[in-house]
Amino acid sequence: MTKSNLTTLSAIAVLAAGAMASAAWAGDLKGRVTAQGVRSAEGIAVYIDSVPGKTFPAPGPHVFVDQSHLAFAPHVVVVQQGTTVEFKNDDNVGHNVYWPAINHNHKMAHNMGTWPQGLSKPFTFNDLGDVPLLCNVHPEMSGYIYVAPTPYYALTDKEGAFTIKNVPPGQYTIKTWSEAAKPATQAVTIASAAVSVNLTVTK
Ligand SMILES: [Cu+2]
Known part of the structure; x- marks a missing residue:
């Protein structure tokens, strides 16, 4: 084996050990x-608002x-920033899906059409x-996407x-979003596999 091969092998071993260590440490936040x-x-929706020094690809x-039985299904979904959402019509009528704002910014209103x-x-x-x-055709239709x-x-x-799965160890802020209650914020430290936290939201 040449010297350069050995160097490559030991680099791979270090990377593998690092990956195993971080996998072993990541815990579920319940x-x-x-x-x-x-x-x-x-x-x-409950989410970690940022992980210092990390960005996340879409x-x-x-x-x-x-759109099923004149309702959005599911009623609420949480997606990561950059996610593509498919709006699928399961009904034998046309809908006209739109949103009047994103994060209360009405400049981001958009009509998806029919x-x-x-x-x-x-x-x-x-x-x-x-x-x-919302749906322009059926005023009773209402749903939410939360982009985390x-x-x-x-x-x-x-x-x-x-349960938020596989959270790497660290100190974070978790936040909530609810269609009916005000957002809540709480600090949490992930240091072992078993972390649990309680939050209260109010109207
Ligand atoms: Cu509709």
Whole structure:
């Protein structure tokens, strides 16, 4: 074996050890959101707002939001910044999907138009924050996309419980977004595999 081969091999070994160490240390962040003055703790977005020194490439896989039985399904989705969402029409009527703002900025209002049953139309969300989905044809239709800044996010279940998976060790700020409650913020330190946190959101 030549010297340069050996150098390459040891570099690979160091990289592999580093990858294993970070994989071993990444832990799940579990928690529960208590909702005060709002009907339900379900469907609340919880996310880590930034990881110092890290940027995150746009995810490849598309996320689907269906128009099904005259409703947006799912009602709330959280996606990472840069994700392409496919708006798919499952109904035998036309919808006219639009949003009046992104993160309350009305300059980002956009109308997706109308398309037939079985087809979907994509849109890539590069701007952070909440996207309230509406339909010009059916005023009762309402849904939300929350565009999060990192891949570390979750949506609460019926009990307000959530799990953010594979979070690298560090000190972070976690934030919530809810269609009915004000945002909440909390500091959290991930130092071992088992971390749990409780948050309260209020109307
Ligand atoms: Cu509609």
